Amino acid sequence: xxxxxxxxLMEALPYIKEFKGKTFxxxxxxxxxxxxxxxxxxxxxxxxxxxxxxNVIIVHGGGPYISNFLNKLExxxxxxxxxRVTDKETVELVEMILSSKINxxxxxxxxxxxxxxxxxxxxxxxxxxxxxxxxxxxxxxxDIGYVGEVVSINEKLLLDLIKNNHxxxxxxxxxxxxxxxxxxxxxxxxxxxxxCLKAEKLILLTDVKGIYKDLNDxxxxxxxxxxxxxKEYIKSGIIKGGMIPKLECCIDALEKGTKNxxxxxxxxxxxxxxxxxxxxxxxxxxEGGNKNGN
Numbered sequence: 001x002x003x004x005x006x007x008x009l010m011e012a013l014p015y016i017k018e019f020k021g022k023t024f025x026x027x028x029x030x031x032x033x034x035x036x037x038x039x040x041x042x043x044x045x046x047x048x049x050x051x052x053x054x055n056v057i058i059v060h061g062g063g064p065y066i067s068n069f070l071n072k073l074e075x076x077x078x079x080x081x082x083x084r085v086t087d088k089e090t091v092e093l094v095e096m097i098l099s100s101k102i103n104x105x106x107x108x109x110x111x112x113x114x115x116x117x118x119x120x121x122x123x124x125x126x127x128x129x130x131x132x133x134x135x136x137x138x139x140x141x142x143d144i145g146y147v148g149e150v151v152s153i154n155e156k157l158l159l160d161l162i163k164n165n166h167x168x169x170x171x172x173x174x175x176x177x178x179x180x181x182x183x184x185x186x187x188x189x190x191x192x193x194x195x196c197l198k199a200e201k202l203i204l205l206t207d208v209k210g211i212y213k214d215l216n217d218x219x220x221x222x223x224x225x226x227x228x229x230x231k232e233y234i235k236s237g238i239i240k241g242g243m244i245p246k247l248e249c250c251i252d253a254l255e256k257g258t259k260n261x262x263x264x265x266x267x268x269x270x271x272x273x274x275x276x277x278x279x280x281x282x283x284x285x286x287e288g289g290n291k292n293g294n
Contacts, residue, residue: 008278011278012273012277015278016052016053019052019053021053021054022054022200022201023162023199024049024199024200024276025057025058025201025203026056026058026205026272027190027204028058028205029060029186029205029206029266033065035267037269038268043106043110044113044270045270045273046110046167046272047113055162057168057193057197057199058167058168058169059170059186059189059193060102060103060169060170060172060186061098061186062098062171063084065102066084066098070093080135080144081135082245083135083185085145085147086144086183087146088146091146091182094173095121095173095183098121098171099121103120103170103171104119106169107119107169110167110169116165116166118168118169119169119171120169120170122170122174122175122184122189123173126175127153127154127157127158128172128173129151129154129177130174130175130184131176131182132149132180133182146183147184148183153192153193155196155197158196158197159197170193172185172189172190187245187246187249188249190204191249191252191253192253194257195256195257198259199258200259200260201261201262201276202250202261202262203262203275204246204264205271205272206266207266208265210264210265211230211239211243211263211284213238222284223281223285225284225285225287226286226288227251227255227287230251234248250263250286254286254288260286261285261286262275262276262285263283263284264284265282265283
């Protein structure tokens, strides 16, 4: 057992050297937050990554928390293309849950590991400037309320925080020049931040292992792939449903400057460390351009 532990540490060493001083943006999804063991392992993984010199930025969601809270208030949740239809009353509740409860909980748990985590909203210092998002289906424009798409990111704020050894924990709430608040999809918020900073890695923690040609067949799991292959699989129908917008978000991030992307199952304890610091990894790595992939 001691030999296995030593071998694992030696396997991690070149990765620690390679990634020291690099920036990783991690999207931490709401579905993972329901498992206390996974939450604890996530905090431990991020703390270790920070301590070995990786600049970590966390962008979190909170969909299940929001739905549960709205259910208690007997407010119906409606979704179009995976986006929550959000009226003015709902967006205020969403901001309260994301920016107050979830954001501060993550930051405080990291601080307990002596990490200088700073919980901030996308509204702080215009971190996430957004505009109203519409859904287009069959040339029909649908208004989904106070849902936003990212216009710009305050790069200087994030660089200043990193320079001063702070770990930003960001709730994906944006605002426009008129002060309107928008609920921004956490995948797209993380993607925009990653691209803006030309991050070494964008890591999306999901509730699946990664990308499959067939979700019902474990043997079709794809450990690495490039954007051209993803486009081909989407066009041919191999990749479909809710995975399409997530992967389109990944393609956009890579084309705008993110070095590479990892999709991993955040429910698996210490999946972050196993993906980043071992040869075999845990999930699917996505690269840009015409690099080799499955």
